[in-house]
Amino acid sequence: MKTFLFPLFGAAAVLAAGAANANDRYAERPPVVVSPDLSAPWVLQLGHAPGIVRQSRQEVQPQRRYRRLAEPDQLRTAAVQAPAKRMVMRPQIDPIYLPQEVAYDGPQKPGTIFIDTRENFLYLVGKNGKARRYGVGTGKPGFEWSGTHKITNKRVWPDWRPPAVMIKREAAKGRYLPTYLAGGMENPLGARALYLGSTEYRIHGTNQPWTIGGAVSSGCIRMRNEDVVDLYERVNVGTTVVVL
Template identity: 85%
Template structure:
């Protein structure tokens, strides 16, 4: 009996030792991968941390970024289309300021006037500075509007750089009747309608002068004066002297 009891105790010890060894080894065995829901943005998944078998998405991937710029463009298409329409209109206005035919150029001239004479054709709105060998330097000009045309021959009696302007009394009264009040004096400068240079014609109130309205060149627009672009009147100013003959036809 004693022998049987000892055998049973020995078998129990062996089983206990085997069980303990197996449990200790299981602690380091590979675990099967954890299976999670495909929805990795679920709150309970995000709380798993770095659990084995789980790959967390970045915050940028989980939280889709907003795109306010795209929504702005879609929400306000009229503003975008309006800007697209207005830009060409501005470019058209700039191109329409002056016809290229009125830009300075060398042309043939067969008039009887001698070189150095200024000839102004008020029907075609051209000013010619007669040169040698049947040539002339031609500029586009603005001339007298209907009722203010004139013709004649004068000499340049004075030259002014950025001249001041004193509108004659009849002009002031005429414009006041239209509701437009002119100053009695305006210093020279960019806002002055006489522009950058003025060539005074004899003892008259007429001048060849620049303008702050270059888009009027080529038209019948003045009260009798001869308008030129500022860059053109500067060029002419340097080419002629006091005493130069001016023929207006």
């Protein structure tokens, strides 16, 4: 009987020692390594996007990790830099399209949004001959329009339901759009949307900020996410929007 028990107690001791060594090995957890691929321009956008983003089958990109910034002030001021050896180069926006205060002597009343589609600027008219100016992307050839509307709705991280005519038009080009895309970092409407009248046009953010300053949209007014968040906080439903 003693001969039979000895191997069992010996094996138990070996297992206990092995468990202790394993616990010692992981007593200090290894540091978390964050991917350095943080250089894409759209990292400077709000986080906490609702819903699950479903990408188009034709546009699935390799998954990357991005840093998300939760507060609007961080969104406007933070800069994220990646190591040079991993930096992903993107076209840079012309500084002329960054927000700035300018003189304004036009006919629009203070509080009005005025959009110059020829120069690709959006003006929020202020008092005392001043206006806050933002760079925008406007309708590409064949999609230009003008008119006056009121802001009828405001949405945070809006979802996207492309019109049937757009889905058909893009399919003819071999680009297949989803019928629905939840709000989020990959959504082309970006962080905020201001809906114009009863039209399908919006002033909205973008996940392609390098396109600002060009004729690039299907009629919507496109802004950097940082800028549309700023504008969103300054205007209310009922604000007049003049597009020329």
